[in-house]
Amino acid sequence: xxxxxxxxxxxxxxxxxxxxxxxxxxxxxxxxxxxxxxxxxxxxxxxxxxxxxxxxxxxxxxxxxxxxxxxxxxxxxxxxxxxxxxxxxxxxxxxxxxxxxxxxxxxxxxxxxxxxxxxxxxxxxxxxxxxxxxxxxxxxxxxxxxxxxxxxxxxxxxxxxxxxxxxxxxxx
Amino acid sequence: xxxxxxxxxxxxxxxxxxxxxxxxxxxxxxxxxxxxxxxxxxxxxxxxxxxxxxxxxxxxxxxxxxxxxxxxxxxxxxxxxxxxxxxxxxxxxxxxxxxxxxxxxxxxxxxxxxxxxxxxxxxxxxxxxxxxxxxxxxxxxxxxxxxxxxxxxxxxxxxxxxxxxxxxxxxxxxxxxxxxxxxxxxxxxxxxxxxxxxxxxxxxxxxxxxxxxxxxxxxxxxxxxxxxxxxxxxxxxxxxxxxxxxxxxxxxxxxxxxxxxxxxxxxxxxxxxxxxxxxxxxxxxxxxxxxxxxxxxxxxxxxxxxxxxxxxxxxxxxxxxxxxxxxxxxxxxxxxxxxxxxxxxxxxxxxxxxxxxxxxxxxxxxxxxxxxxxxxxxxxxxxxxxxxxxxxxxxxxxxxxxxxxxxxxxxxxxxxxxxxxxxxxxxxxxxxxxxx
Numbered sequence: 001x002x003x004x005x006x007x008x009x010x011x012x013x014x015x016x017x018x019x020x021x022x023x024x025x026x027x028x029x030x031x032x033x034x035x036x037x038x039x040x041x042x043x044x045x046x047x048x049x050x051x052x053x054x055x056x057x058x059x060x061x062x063x064x065x066x067x068x069x070x071x072x073x074x075x076x077x078x079x080x081x082x083x084x085x086x087x088x089x090x091x092x093x094x095x096x097x098x099x100x101x102x103x104x105x106x107x108x109x110x111x112x113x114x115x116x117x118x119x120x121x122x123x124x125x126x127x128x129x130x131x132x133x134x135x136x137x138x139x140x141x142x143x144x145x146x147x148x149x150x151x152x153x154x155x156x157x158x159x160x161x162x163x164x165x166x167x168x169x170x171x172x
Numbered sequence: 173x174x175x176x177x178x179x180x181x182x183x184x185x186x187x188x189x190x191x192x193x194x195x196x197x198x199x200x201x202x203x204x205x206x207x208x209x210x211x212x213x214x215x216x217x218x219x220x221x222x223x224x225x226x227x228x229x230x231x232x233x234x235x236x237x238x239x240x241x242x243x244x245x246x247x248x249x250x251x252x253x254x255x256x257x258x259x260x261x262x263x264x265x266x267x268x269x270x271x272x273x274x275x276x277x278x279x280x281x282x283x284x285x286x287x288x289x290x291x292x293x294x295x296x297x298x299x300x301x302x303x304x305x306x307x308x309x310x311x312x313x314x315x316x317x318x319x320x321x322x323x324x325x326x327x328x329x330x331x332x333x334x335x336x337x338x339x340x341x342x343x344x345x346x347x348x349x350x351x352x353x354x355x356x357x358x359x360x361x362x363x364x365x366x367x368x369x370x371x372x373x374x375x376x377x378x379x380x381x382x383x384x385x386x387x388x389x390x391x392x393x394x395x396x397x398x399x400x401x402x403x404x405x406x407x408x409x410x411x412x413x414x415x416x417x418x419x420x421x422x423x424x425x426x427x428x429x430x431x432x433x434x435x436x437x438x439x440x441x442x443x444x445x446x447x448x449x450x451x452x453x454x455x456x457x458x459x460x461x462x463x464x465x466x467x468x469x470x471x472x473x474x475x476x477x478x479x480x481x482x483x484x485x486x487x488x489x490x491x492x493x494x495x496x497x498x499x500x501x502x503x504x505x506x507x508x509x510x511x512x513x514x515x516x517x518x519x520x521x522x523x524x525x526x527x528x529x530x531x532x533x534x535x536x537x538x539x540x541x542x543x544x545x546x547x548x549x550x551x552x553x554x555x556x557x558x559x560x561x562x563x564x565x566x567x568x569x570x571x572x573x574x575x576x577x578x579x580x581x582x583x584x585x586x587x588x589x590x591x592x593x594x595x596x597x598x599x600x601x602x603x604x605x606x607x608x
Contacts, residue, residue: 034303034346036384037366039365040346040366042366043348044346047347047349070366074367077368078368081351082350083350083351085349099517099521100471100521101271101430101471101518101521102271102429104513105429105503105509106430137350138521138525139268139270139271139521141267141268141272141275141276141310143271143429143430144428144429144435145435146429150309153311155311155312
């Protein structure tokens with residue numbers, strides 16, 4: 001569901017209601033030093049904001065763009081292109097389940113169905129308690145352990161539907 | 173891995189790997205022969221000498237295309253042809269080809285080999301900076317590579333005046349945020365610059381005008397990881413590693429996934445047969461099922477049949493059989509699995525991952541998915557198979573901006589070629605039946 005944003009005329013031209021924290025600013029600045037053109041830190045900067053906030057709100061775009069010497073429209077184009085930059089709030093934990101060929105051949109359908117049933121949501125949705133977001137992802141490069149999924153930064157391989165209660169239970 | 177002891181002289185890619193133990197740190201890596209190739213390159217060889225060894229080795233790109241690395245490097249302006257500005261080495265570590273899980277092994281378990289390779293390759297082309305373009309999901313790879321880079325920097329193997337040579341070079345890990353198309357080398361360059369990962373027109377080739385318009389070599393992880401041993405032992409030695417199984421030299425990280433008993437990834441002589449990979453190393457098909465079809469090296473390679481299992485897995489042989497070796501990690505389909513479903517899965521992947529830059533790919537791939545889904549439900553219409561065949565031509569080589577859609581058409585055309593009856597059984601007898 002899209003929230004409607006009301007823009008008051010009196011607010012136009014004022015500073016955007018978004019500020020980077022000192023930690024975000026420091027990490028982005030550090031990232032910029034790896035490149036002769038700081039714009040190369042575009043994706044890195046968006047990932048840093050996402051790491052701190054869980055997602056990248058619209059209001060972050062012009063602020064980050066100014067810091068890295070890009071412009072808002074360009075950075076918006078980048079932010080919407082890459083599938084792992086989230087432009088809507090996600091749950092506290094993001095489950096990405098591999099739906100590529102090796103996992104398809106080793107039990108992706110059963111794993112996806114079990115995840116959807118267990119969480120009561122479909123791919124692309126977030127549970128009502130904001131605990132989990134469920135997303136498909138292309139090949140995780142662990143095909144010898146299919147079917148696979150990641151939860152946040154952890155890779156889980158050879159996952160069977162029976163293991164889901166135990167695995168999900170460790171993400172609160 | 174094989175029971176035989178792996179050494180730098182026999183297994184240049186995995187000699188320092190023991191997954192149960194974990195990656196070696198700098199000191200222990202040096203103790204088994206690590207950084208000896210780099211030291212030899214910098215102390216005894218000129219950059220052009222290193223290039224000559226790589227040419228003599230006939231090292232071919234392990235990312236899937238098999239392009240000779242020495243020729244790619246040879247396009248980079250050197251000496252008087254070089255304007256003195258920065259040059260770059262970019263490692264394509266965006267491993268996202270479905271069915272491929274070899275570069276992860278090298279980066280997680282042999283991070284110092286990757287770092288040594290980045291430095292040695294940087295030396296060979298006179299680069300100023302290297303970037304490892306790593307897919308964002310490879311968390312442990314990023315952690316281990318950054319640790320190895322920090323150790324190398326502290327030891328003076330990266331930074332100013334490396335080993336007293338007067339040559340300065342640094343290297344960074346650049347992590348991505350999804351999108352398979354980033355693995356296309358010019359799209360990768362756009363992504364590295366902080367842009368959308370749309371491919372660029374070639375020419376100019378990256379070796380002349382790549383990142384920020386500067387000379388750039390882009391090579392796959394496994395390709396680069398061969399360089400230190402080639403420098404140390406020479407191109408002739410490398411050619412001999414394939415033990416006469418192929419006219420191409422070296423070893424290869426082969427692998428197997430799908431319904432095999434013991435899926436995995438192994439360093440074997442170049443030109444090993446897929447029968448050996450499947451039956452000896454992967455323990456054969458699970459549950460005693462028969463093999464129905466297999467992809468030689470990723471989603472963008474044509475299916476082959478059991479009768480092709482005895483062919484040596486090398487670029488030229490697999491091409492002659494009507495497919496491509498690709499990444500060399502085979503994916504096996506069992507006799508009771510549906511080819512229509514498998515191809516629908518592959519085309520859904522390609523459709524979702526199209527960057528949308530050119531029309532045939534952006535519109536043609538979702539069209540193929542719609543038809544395949546209908547056939548999978550048993551609701552295909554007469555003429556659908558012909559439509560799919562037409563798509564394999566209209567999205568084929570030369571019709572699109574990059575190789576994404578032509579790659580997508582390879583498994584589709586070969587599945588129809590070998591298993592047409594499976595597609596036909598998903599077609600309703602007549603159009604009127606659809607509304608019945």
